Structure formats: structure tokens, C-alpha cells
Amino acid sequence: MGHKGNMKDQNKNSAAGAGRHQAGAGDPLGPNSEIGRKLKQYYNDLVSYEVPDRFSDLLSQLEQTESALKKD
16 A cells, blocks of 8 residues: 555656646746846847947958958
């Protein structure tokens, strides 16, 4: 009879664990969802900034220099 009691306990634990897993099934990040949301918001804000003219000029100069080196 002790063996059957263990099986019942295991089934209860499995069911409880499955319930916790299913509750988080709609949220793949689980407890980290707030961190993920904030990171996504930060990234979206970052990529919406315009590239400064000075930076664009430096990239252009770099491309010109690389082109000149390839021709040599």
C-alpha cells in the first residue's frame, strides 16, 4: 500500500508542475518578461535615432579609403 501512496504523490506533483508550466505557456519569458519588454523598448528607441552627420561623414571617408586601397 505504501508504494501506491508514492504513485499518488508523484502524480499530484506532476500535475502541479504541469499547471505551473501551462500558466507560463502564454509568456515565453516567464518572470523575465518585464526585462525583455524594457530591452525591446530601449532597442526600438535606440534604432529610431538619426545618425549624426559627423558619424556619416566618417563612414563615408572610411568607405573612400577602403575603395582606394582595393584599387592599389
